[in-house]
Amino acid sequence: METPRVTGNRIKEYLEQGKRFDGRKPDEFREISIETAVSEKAEGSARVKIGKTEVIVGIKLDVSEPYPDSPNEGKLMVTSELLPLSSPRFESGPPRFPAIELGRLIDRAVRESKFIEFEKLCIKKGEKVWSVFIDIYSINYDGNLIDAAGIGTLVALKQARLPKYDEKNEKVLFGEWTNKKLPLSKEIPIITTIHKIGNNLLVDPTLEEEDISEARITMGGTIDGTIFSIQKGNPKQINIEELYKILDLAEKTRKKVFTNIEKFLK
């Protein structure tokens, strides 16, 4: 199931010449395609395909008590499930590290960017606020689930409408919606991951490329260069010069991704 070493070595040789198996340049994404409203029960949803990788993201809302340290703010919960149907590598059972990390990476970019305007999701201070649940499912895994999940999250959030709320009985009328959209800010956190293989940097790896990734940096940020979240993954060190290059490449990549998904964020 793992990528054979000969394949890995060949990928590295190709990258040395700036080439990839599928003919892309190192800084080139696969084709991104997006579908919205894939679930009519969810408050908002999206299906994102990057090449053969596919994820579905759904947004559900519910009313609950706020956290004591933020009595007038809505809550956020991001979970991801790497479905066994999406790859022979995934098994059912409690979430393992990759699923946990995926959820947390998306959570932090959304939370730190303040993309969801949580203070507008307060119903009654200290008592009732909206909770936003972002749930990510893999449908087909061929590398780069993180970026796909990031795009799916943005599009699904943009779609989401608030359900009706019966204030008298303090009950959410699920399945009935208001015209109100989820309050979102203008600063859109785009999540991109840059991988290091040998001395080369690349974006949007296929599964084979991801398998031999030595280090990766996932960043959430805007197209104007504001960064909200960073996480380094994989066990290889990066020197500072490389890190600067990664920062630049990430910013360029965010811009490219944004032009691809812009029409879904209006």
Next chain:
Amino acid sequence: MAKEFKRPDGRKTDEIRPMKAKVGIVPNADGSAMFSFGDTIAIAAVYGPRKMHPQHQQDPEKGTLRCTYSMLSFSVTERIRPGPNRRSTEISKISQWSLEPVLMIKKYPNMVVDVHINVLQANASTRCAGINAAALALAHAGIPMNDIVSSISIGKLDKQLVVDLDKDEEDWEEGEGSTDIPITMTPNGDVTHIQLDGRINSKELKEVLELARRKTKEIYEVQKKALKESIKEIK
């Protein structure tokens, strides 16, 4: 402008809380250490190299590093439910990744080096204290390493950079709020771990990396001293 800035506990912007490091604190372990930033205290113990269990996780080509990070239930004001959670699972893996680049365990096929990190008392920067303790414990266990790593959290409070965030600073709300950037580096300045939560631009981030470079050197000295002291005791 920078001079006017007041940190809640009166530290200078580039002042780390008093650090303590001690090697050899768990007699049963093959290696162990304590590292603290002020009242953030972490201990780490190393067991191994030993046979990897479960067997299917054995790697016939090289040794494996396995880290577990956890906080004691009473290490924070409000009790944490014991056992792993999403945060601790992530930090465990992050700690493993931050230590792996300096480890030379290729020669231990089918074996595992277990590093257990526990936070006894938390006042922010716990993962950094944990990684610092773990690096010491690995060295103390005599695991082949080409060096140790040192970890620090850099903070940005509104627009001011500070080092070694404490809890009050983590909750800073003025201006742009608080940005927390834990970084781990080798003594020659390679980054083995970086995370960031908050809001920053790339120019500021470059300053952060320079600051981290300077301050991890300071931590490295504290770690080295602790290791040397442990050898004196053997004599």
